[in-house]
Amino acid sequence: MKDFIIPVRERDMGTPARSGAPVTLTIDGVPVTVPEGTSVMRAAAEAGIQVPKLCATDSVEAFGSCRLCVVEIEGRRGTPASCTTPVAEGMEVRTGSDRVRKIRRGVMELYISDHPLDCLTCAANGDCELQDMAGMVGLRDVRYAAPEGAGLANHFEARNTSGAANPEWLPKDDSNPYFTYDPSKCIVCSRCVRACEEVQGTFALTIEGRGFDSRVSAGGAGDDFLTSDCVSCGACVQACPTATLQEKSVIELGTPDRSVVTTCAYCGVGCSFKAEMNGDELVRMVPYKHGKANRGHSCVKGRFAYGYAHHQDRILKPMIRERIDQPWREVEWDEALSFAAARLRGIQARHGRKSVGVITSSRCTNEETYLVQKLARAVFGNNNTDTCARVCHSPTGYGLGQTFGTSAGTQDFDSVEQTDVVIVIGANPTDGHPVFASRLKKRLRAGAKLIVIDPRRIDLVKSPHVQAAHHLPLRPGTNVAVVSAMAHVIVTEGLMDEAFIRTRCDWDEFQHYAEFISDPRHSPEATEMLTGVPAASLREAARLFATGGNGAIYYGLGVTEHSQGSTTVMGIANLAMLTGNIGRPGVGVNPLRGQNNVQGACDMGSFPHELPGYRHVKGAEVRAVYEQLWGVEIDPEPGLRIPNMLDAAVDGTFKGLYCQGEDILQSDPDTKHVAAGLAAMDCVIVHDLFLNETANYAHVFLPGSTFLEKDGTFTNAERRINRVRRVIPPRNGYADWEITQMLAKAMGADWGYTHPAQIMEEIALTTPSFAGVDYALLEEKGSVQWPVNDAAPEGTPLMHVDGFVRGKGRFIVTEYVATDERSGPRFPLLLTTGRILSQYNVGAQTRRTDNVIWHAEDVLEIHPHDAELRGVADGDWVRLVSRSGETSLRAKITDRVSPGVVYTTFHHPDTQANVITTDYSDWATNCPEYKVTAVQVSLSNGPSEWQEDYAAQAAQARRILPAAE
């Protein structure tokens, strides 16, 4: 299939699009019709006429400072700037008279007089708008020069000819690992400042000084880019028309000459990028303007942190070993695959068909995941397939399935632009889903209200120009009580949308529910002691949500990773139904998925009880579809989930595992139990980029490929199926789908896929919600949101528009049940976990990029009061102990966490936060209870014994024998 290659430079329309009533005008005699509010500049661009410009770009609002874009308008005096002048009916615009040409040349002359003329050696040569505009306006000479004897009147020469320093000159700021700021090339157009404000919402940049002294400045006096609030999203670099803000990779490798559109492989936002190439070298990743999830924005991970593909730790040859205490031996693919196949078949012969299983990856493509679960079902002959979504969003599947009839998130990301009140619960979008956070903040700055429900004061609670109306800092583990208390207020104060409930929901179930939730024991006053949330602010928040217009709920793992995770999801669905906030833009229930393809991994039948498309294996008709196609019999009983696999391994009935792209030893709770399970197996096959922690217990290592090296699709949190396109050839030799296929063949299967498009054909053929998906459609539309079928041939941006998938929405009684994990005298604090912007999940990729500059280690956040009680000072090593285990890390004292609560991230294997977490889990899905662990904290003087033993074992297990000659 042909790559989707587009020119590197896309058209810049000058100012953002508008939506309004049509207005018709003529530009240079050409009639054009555009929405009201559109600028004359954009209207001209629509008519195919480019007006010269410098300070305008279509990602930010016009500013009107450079005056290069002047035009003449019939009946108006002077020469208005076309970027700031809105169109009017019947307007007649001339963009090219002698008068405006002269003005433009004068403007350019002034700019160029204060700009170095080193174009040929400049990193932006050929990719510079100043250069383009000088050419476009026909600038031929520059008459300004510094007056004799006076100081240098420019910003670009460090010294004058006699060697005296130029006080106006500033050195380059190289502090950011990915881009540079070279003030000598700045034209002070403020595009960067506006991008940081409007697109990213961080407000890290300002223009300091006035007139000739104006400068772009990151942070306050004495700050550079690294020490400022800058989060390295790259929006300013993108907006800069010159080489002032420039990617270091472009400085090093040269400007790109072609680009391939693909999808970020980090988080569930699923941003579209142009991978820009110079020959066959990847020069930079630039967010794609037509990407429907990100609309041209990105975060530091997708934009810059792709260097792990070339990291020296990457394993490129298959390896095997008899026992895990031996060093690895590099072998050819054939040998590794036949070794693995023989072991798995041997285990099955000795211990039965169900003694082996697979773990699919939320990082791999849909096609790859589909093949891995097919391997279990069709080749192993069992349903032992699970995915790491088990440990994050399985309660979403269960909870929304029960209430609405499908686990799907209800909206697209564009929906946030029409929301009025947003609840963010158990999610930290500025760190976990940065591009969504930027879009949300934009809407909040435009007036929408925000309610944050989280034990920790996340950044969204208060950041520049954004302040939450309410922050409900609940005690970890009391989500159900808080959500129920909100529902209690809405029902008892009569704020529900009765018309919606009567027409759209099951009225009998609602009656039960209303009676249940009205009980005074659910009132905010009754639960205040338990949840720690002041009753008055909870009441106000509930009223605001019920009466404030379009209400949308966004939630994350702080909801699901609890023993009552599924119940909280149902509670959230209840809230949305109560207030009629389902089935139109601006509302809905929106799970924020963690990894890039969590949604896809679930859709593709990774779960042990479900075939692709969320159909239970007990259904004979569904099994028949696959039985006919694959020519095998499918087990009607559910298989083992990840925690069950490990339990069964310890019990001796589960002996072999093929684990693709997951590091369960680091990411799953209760590390010691995971290690014991892995150690009890006879064949662990790890298929990954690096020797991850799980690989310490593996017998076969199959080197994987990165998202840059293969074709396929990812499905993001809004159910959007995005193409992943091969940018460079796989360094390990094969795309991951090929490797799974080779393993299947080594075990006797007769698979013959030659391109992922054929796998998608099989998915479409067997899965009703994917019936209309094929690569040709994706090529044409860019992306589609499932369901895609005869009823919705172009996909489904909004779910449940005319009725719920299950028919009537179902209210479910949500009784709060305290988790067994309680603080007590031995473990008086509650630990909750999360992540930060620059790192991703277990960190295997981001730790192998320059992103470590922002997060070199995991730290423990602790409230000053709790710290003082324990004699802990900021930066001290502390011991963190739970009933599962202990670890050591450094303390960070902050009042972001409430007294009694401590918080850490889990990005680094040496910290092993999961040594601490327990094996408690969600009642319905076994999703582990990461978010609540009772712990004690005390001073320590370094790594714990476990950490040292672990490091020694890991070093031992990672030895590789030099290749035999």
Next chain:
Amino acid sequence: MSPEKMVRMANQIAIFFKTQPGDDAAEKIAQHLSDFWEPRMRDQLHAHIDAGGAGLDPLVIAADARIRAATAEG
């Protein structure tokens, strides 16, 4: 899996369905166990109940009886 862990997981399921309206909690628990627990886990539950069922919610025991009856039929 350790018996304590199994008992806790089974009881957690029972606690949820107990709070739901209607008098068919045992049936719903049985359904949930059949849908989500791999046969090995259900066997362990049967064995634990045969050995006295220590610690289990009575509804789990009732549910287990239904699972066995259904298996015998099917």
